[in-house]
Amino acid sequence: MPRRIETIAYHDSATPPIGDIQHGGGVLMGAIDDLVREARVGSLWPLTFGLACCAIEMMSTVAAKFDISRFGMEAFRATPRQADVMIVAGRVSKKMGPVLRQIYDQMPEPKWVISMGACASSGGVYNNYAIIQGVDQIVPVDVYVPGCPPSPDALLYGLIKLQTKIRGKRLGGLIELTPRTLEQADDQHH
Amino acid sequence: MTNIIRDIVWPIASGMGITLKRLKERKVTVFYPEEKRPTFPRTRWRHVLTRYDNGLERCIGCSLCAGACPAKCIYIDSAENTDEERYSPGERYAVRYEINMLRCIFCGYCQDACPTGAIVLRDDFELSDYNREDFLYTKEMLLEPMPISFGK
Numbered sequence: 001m002p003r004r005i006e007t008i009a010y011h012d013s014a015t016p017p018i019g020d021i022q023h024g025g026g027v028l029m030g031a032i033d034d035l036v037r038e039a040r041v042g043s044l045w046p047l048t049f050g051l052a053c054c055a056i057e058m059m060s061t062v063a064a065k066f067d068i069s070r071f072g073m074e075a076f077r078a079t080p081r082q083a084d085v086m087i088v089a090g091r092v093s094k095k096m097g098p099v100l101r102q103i104y105d106q107m108p109e110p111k112w113v114i115s116m117g118a119c120a121s122s123g124g125v126y127n128n129y130a131i132i133q134g135v136d137q138i139v140p141v142d143v144y145v146p147g148c149p150p151s152p153d154a155l156l157y158g159l160i161k162l163q164t165k166i167r168g169k170r171l172g173g174l175i176e177l178t179p180r181t182l183e184q185a186d187d188q189h190h
Numbered sequence: 191m192t193n194i195i196r197d198i199v200w201p202i203a204s205g206m207g208i209t210l211k212r213l214k215e216r217k218v219t220v221f222y223p224e225e226k227r228p229t230f231p232r233t234r235w236r237h238v239l240t241r242y243d244n245g246l247e248r249c250i251g252c253s254l255c256a257g258a259c260p261a262k263c264i265y266i267d268s269a270e271n272t273d274e275e276r277y278s279p280g281e282r283y284a285v286r287y288e289i290n291m292l293r294c295i296f297c298g299y300c301q302d303a304c305p306t307g308a309i310v311l312r313d314d315f316e317l318s319d320y321n322r323e324d325f326l327y328t329k330e331m332l333l334e335p336m337p338i339s340f341g342k
Contacts, residue, residue, distance in 0.1 A: 067219045118261070121322075122292035125261045134292075136322065145318045146325065147235075148295035156222045158318035165320065 040084070040110065041163045042072045047083035047107065049100070051090025054117040054149040058089045061152040071159060080106040085162065086139075089149075091119035092132045104139045112166070114158055115141040118148045234298045234311040237289055239332045247277050247333065248308035251284035255300035255309055263293035264300060280306075287329035291317055 046068075050058055061068050068074055077083040080103045092100055104113065115135050118124035121144045123133035135141060142165060145158035220227045240248050251268025267286040277283035300309050309332075319325060 065218050065220055066222060070219075070221070118292060118295050121325075122290070124293060124295055127262070134322075141322075143318055143320060144292060144322065144325065146291045146294065147315070147317070148297070151315060153220070153222050153226065154315045154318070157316045160223060161318045161320070 037167060041166050043075075044071070044073045044085045044112075044159070044163070044166075045075045045077050045083050046073055047080055047086045047103070048076050048078055049086055049088050049103070051088070051092060051096065052117075052119065054089035054120070057149045057152055057155060058087055058116065061155050066152040066156060068156070068159070071156075071163070073159065080104070081108065083107055084110070085112045085114060085159075087114045087116050087155075088120045088135050088139075088141075089116040091124065091126055092135050092138075093130050094132060097132050097138050100135065101138045112142045112162055113139050114143045114145060114155075114162060116145045116155060116158070117150055118146060121146060124148060229313040233313040234296045234301075236291075236312055236314040236317060237294075237300070237327070237332055238310055238312050238334050239287060239308055239329065240310055240334055241337060242279070243337055245336050246279050247283060248306045249284045249287060249304075250278050250280040250306055250308070251282045251287075252305065254303045254305065258299040258303035259294075260297060260299065261293045261295050263290040264288070284329060287332060289327045289332065291325040291327055292322065 048055075050056075060066065062074060062076065073085075080086075084107075086104060086107065088100065104111070113135075115121045119126060119131070120135045121141075123131050127133065132138065143158045143162045145155055147154050150158070242248060251266055253266045253268070256262075256264040256266050265286065265288045266284050268282045269285045271277060271281060271283050296311060298311050301311055317325075
């Protein structure tokens with residue numbers, strides 16, 4: 001964390017002693033924050049949740065040509081207890097929905113979901129009684145990757161977008177207050 | 191002793207030999223965010239609504255692409271061109287042209303159905319985003335910019 005050490009070195013009376021308040025609290029906590037965040041970004045372990053043809057593209061993302069291990073994500077886990085990011089690859093039927101939700105609940109926090117492909121994101125061409133029209137009806141989705149199926153580089157782009165999202169998130173900032181909740185808190189205060 | 195060489199040393203050495211042999215072969219990995227692999231001429235990704243060389247839109251709002259779409263992800267609202275307000279050379283033009291990119295399966299049937307070659311699928315595959323609402327691509331997002339020669 002050279003950036004943080006620099007803050008101490010050039011400290012003067014104009015700078016608040018606890019450091020960079022706008023960017024997440026004190027000097028020590030900021031350093032830990034950065035460290036944990038980089039660890040999370042650099043070792044996203046995906047959960048194998050291949051349901052259809054998108055899974056083939058997900059597999060070839062792991063293979064030598066695209067090599068997902070360049071981003072520290074090569075450790076695909078078959079158990080949700082050891083996974084960080086769930087890549088929902090393929091169409092989710094109404095019967096698969098509860099299974100998907102249970103597997104999502106079994107993943108430890110912090111966890112992310114990538115909805116890969118048209119079918120997982122919105123149902124795609126399968127606008128019928130059997131397919132869930134968008135996996136975001138049962139789990140919160142972080143990144144949508146359109147395509148049918150998305151090519152491995154399109155999935156990699158989605159994963160890079162997810163990494164950007166995690167980098168922008170501070171520790172302890174897991175509960176996001178909506179403007180409405182803030183207003184209610186304000187009302188109680190007055 | 192011979193057992194140790196036969197059962198332990200030799201298998202490890204022969205295995206590492208294969209690894210060493212593969213080391214001097216050509217590397218296949220595409221370093222994606224820095225470099226992109228070359229696309230094929232018929233790659234089908236993000237849609238673009240094209241224009242004629244004089245800046246007029248090719249789309250005439252006929253809804254044939256919406257009819258051909260197997261995922262029913264295209265919505266078109268068309269209106270009549272007037273001499274004061276002319277968008278396309280034909281009688282009609284598309285007021286609204288919306289594609290739901292999450293529904294779209296990039297089959298290219300819209301491109302085949304289009305009588306004027308207005309909608310084409312190009313090679314921009316970087317479409318991922320965070321919010322569902324951002325995937326409703328409007329006509330302004332799909333239309334290609336005015337040709338450089340326009341206005342001279």
